[in-house]
Amino acid sequence: MAPFILLLAFFLALILLVIIFITYSIIWIPYKIQRQFYRQGIKGPGYHPIYGNTPEFKQEFDRTYTKPVGSFSHDIVHRLDPPYHKWTALYGKTVLFWQGIVPWIILSEPEMLKEVYLNKSGHIVRGKISPPVDLLFGQGLFNLGGDKWSLHRKVANPAFMIDQVKSWIPEVVDSVEMVVKKWEDEIEERNETEVEVMQEFRLLSSEILSRTAFGSSYGEGKHIFELEDQQAKLVLKGLRTAYIPGFRFLPTHDNRIRWKIERKIRSLITKLIINKDQEEVGNSKSLLNFLLNGGLPFEEVIDECQAFYFAGKEAVTILMTWTIVLLSMHQDWQTKAREEVFRVWKTNKEFPNADTLNDLKVVSLIINEVLRLYPPVPTTFREASKDMKVKNVNVPAGTKFYLPIAAVHHDTELWGEDATEFNPQRFLDPRKHLVSFSPFGLGSRTCIGQNFAVMEGKIILATLLKHFTFRLSPSYVHAPVMFLTVAPQFGAQILVSKISS
């Protein structure tokens, strides 16, 4: 009997310990943190055990994204990020909300944003957004921290220096010319053709990335891109559900698919590298060359390739999509930009090249204004790795910061009453605050690919304006949504006509 009682007592003690642990981490700690923030005047929708505000988060998105869209307005934050819109209206510019048991602080006060972006203490890190995101970016730059991040960034940085990026111009030009040829062939049969430009730009930026960063062709990386797109959809689903620690290790249906896709992506990247002619890799100016020769272990090179395959194409696709949509809405700016392109091109037949890109002032203003109104990456994140102070607010370790790039870009206090209007000219005036325009983030974790992205954007736009005119198709519905990036929910259907010689 004695051993039975002992066993029973052991189990009871175990159950008690589990109850204490759960009560402590799911109830005691979150409410304690919430009280601490409330006392400092930072309010929010309130913590709910286990799920936090995740169901509300999901409901807000579902409700908005199923609503019809009326106009072509650029006043889109309420639609892009409905929880942000609702909570900041109720609780002010700094809001506490909960993803499961994890506290998040929305920061839209410029000085607080600046402090977080530019903090030098080393205690504000990127942190993990949610475990599914690891599968998309692997253990690449976006997800790394500490010494490992410093080493990877040091290895990858030279690939994105301005001179190196300029050396990729011929590959970018060749890739865009392929699109020009394709559209011209389609137009040949009719006077005009309807193009879903997001899909076209996804293929184009994949081709450009393959040729410049990986020294291969879209054909070779096609399967990787397709798998990354599937993974992105599953990641998005994961982000909108409650974060329960340890859940990612359970073999649920979605998790099993995620793991399978990840294994496939890694094995395809490995094959792509191994099958490359080693001499060719050594001589090439591709990102892959920098990664392979930078002293990183092979597995870490795979991680970086995985991250770059996604990060390098998606945001550029979105930037170009909105650029063409906005120029179709604002024909006056389309005409101004085309006039500039013809002016610069007339005096330089080798167009576009590194020198003439600098002469495209109107094109640059337009790209900036598109990045402001429709920033492809609408939010970024940081985490406090230690108890710390941000301005005058005490923040406990583990708190995450939600940095709403799109909302700040639409803030009337920073951009004036016409903040939601398309007016590229505004970029001729000095900025009101450092953080007012941050499509590539800010500080040490700023986007490594920004020189490349802007160069790509200018070449694509200038080349297309040289050959075609654009207007919105009657089938286009203006419905921007936040699907990891700021995407047009129902695609971007554009009527493309050829400019007569």
Ligand code: HEM
């Ligand atoms: C219009 C195009 C792009 C936009 C708007 C964009 C935006 C961003 C943003 C907002 C971040 C986070 C910055 C922060 O948290 O402060 C980021 C990070 C990053 N981006 Fe981009 N990006 C673009 C294109 C690219 C391209 C072309 C590449 C590579 C070929 C790239 C690679 C990365 C990487 C690796 C990171 C993580 C950097 C780190 O944490 O060290 N991006 N990007």
